[in-house]
Amino acid sequence: MSLQENYHNIKSQLPDTVELVAVSKTHPVAAIQEVYDFGQKVFGENKVQELTEKYPQLPKDIQWHLIGHLQTNKVKYIAEYIDTIQSVDSEKLLNEINKEAAKNNRTIKVFLQVKIAEEDSKFGLDISEAENLFQKFISGDFPNIEITGLMGMATFTEDEDQIKKEFSVLKNLFDKLNEKHTLKTLSMGMSDDFPVAIECGANSVRVGSAIFGRRDYSQ
Numbered sequence: 001m002s003l004q005e006n007y008h009n010i011k012s013q014l015p016d017t018v019e020l021v022a023v024s025k026t027h028p029v030a031a032i033q034e035v036y037d038f039g040q041k042v043f044g045e046n047k048v049q050e051l052t053e054k055y056p057q058l059p060k061d062i063q064w065h066l067i068g069h070l071q072t073n074k075v076k077y078i079a080e081y082i083d084t085i086q087s088v089d090s091e092k093l094l095n096e097i098n099k100e101a102a103k104n105n106r107t108i109k110v111f112l113q114v115k116i117a118e119e120d121s122k123f124g125l126d127i128s129e130a131e132n133l134f135q136k137f138i139s140g141d142f143p144n145i146e147i148t149g150l151m152g153m154a155t156f157t158e159d160e161d162q163i164k165k166e167f168s169v170l171k172n173l174f175d176k177l178n179e180k181h182t183l184k185t186l187s188m189g190m191s192d193d194f195p196v197a198i199e200c201g202a203n204s205v206r207v208g209s210a211i212f213g214r215r216d217y218s219q
Contacts, residue, residue, distance in 0.1 A: 003031060006211045007038050014205070018198055019185070021065050023208030025050065029057045031212055036062065044086070044206050048074040055081060067151070067206055069123050072096040080104050086111040086151040086187055086206075089123045091133055094142055101144035111149040111187055114173060116166040118155050127173055138181050149185030149204070150174050154193055163193055167200035174201070 001009065007022075014020055024032045025046040032043060036059060045051040046068030055064065063083040070087050078085075079100035088094055088110045101108040112133060115124030125133065130150070137147045152170040154163040167188050174186045189197025191210035198205065 003034055003212070004038060006213070007035055007040065010207055010210055013195065015198065017203055019204040021067070021187070021204060021206045022211055023067065023190070023206050024054075024212065025068070025208065027208075027212045029054055032058060035211065042083075044208075048077050052077050065206075075100045076103075079106075079108065082108060084109040084111065084148070086149075087113045087123065089113045089115075089125055091136075094133060094137075094145065098142040098144045107144050107146050109146050109148045111151040111185065112147060113151045114170055116152040116154060116169050118162075118166075124152065127169075130173065131177070134177050134180070147181075147183070149183055149187055150177070151187040153190070154188070154197075156192075160196060163196050164200055167197055167202070171201040 011020065019042060020040065021042050021044040022035055022040050023044040032054065041061060042063045042065060044065040044067040048070070051064060051066065064081065065084045065086050066078060066082055067086045070085060070093060072093055075096045085097060085108060088097070094110070097108055097110060112130045113124045114130050115126060134147060137145065150170055150173065154166040157163065170188060171186060174183060177183055185204045186202050187204040187206065188200065188202035189205040191207050194205040194207060
């Protein structure tokens with residue numbers, strides 16, 4: 001299918017209440033521009049270097065989400081324009097984002113990334129760490145940050161029951177924290193599992209390959 005057909009196929013599967021983050025990592029500026037022209041305004045990138053190369057070449061009303069692991073020394077390169085950092089997995093990183101946001105006289109939206117998968121390779125906070133950081137945020141520790149959501153990745157498996165179990169852990173935490181301070185976004189689900197994520201309560205999904213096509217990991 002064409003890029004346009006892929007995009008509209010994904011959009012047709014999403015309820016109006018679910019935000020689509022089009023994951024454009026490793027894909028060229030021309031493809032991102034094409035999807036933007038279809039009406040998509042929210043894009044996700046994994047790497048700071050790639051994002052800083054693409055940002056000047058694309059429309060300025062794109063809402064960029066950083067969804068990959070972020071090193072503290074890279075925050076300064078995106079602090080001026082990043083809409084949301086979905087991958088906050090430590091207090092050290094939260095402090096750095098807060099500092100760079102203040103330098104740019106703005107508030108940066110972030111999601112706490114919570115480790116729900118059984119795979120060792122996934123980054124993220126454990127439940128108690130996430131609760132602790134959220135309480136510090138409520139107490140005013142990070143004045144230039146707004147924690148607006150949670151993000152998590154399920155184990156890469158065909159076992160749908162396991163995926164549901166992991167997504168449900170994050171949904172339960174989302175509901176618990178939301179009682180203390182309003183959270184807007186529960187970011188769960190990618191190309192292979194977003195329907196299950198939506199079923200489990202996600203209101204934002206991160207879809208890349210189902211829109212842009214599979215990437216060549218050998219390059």
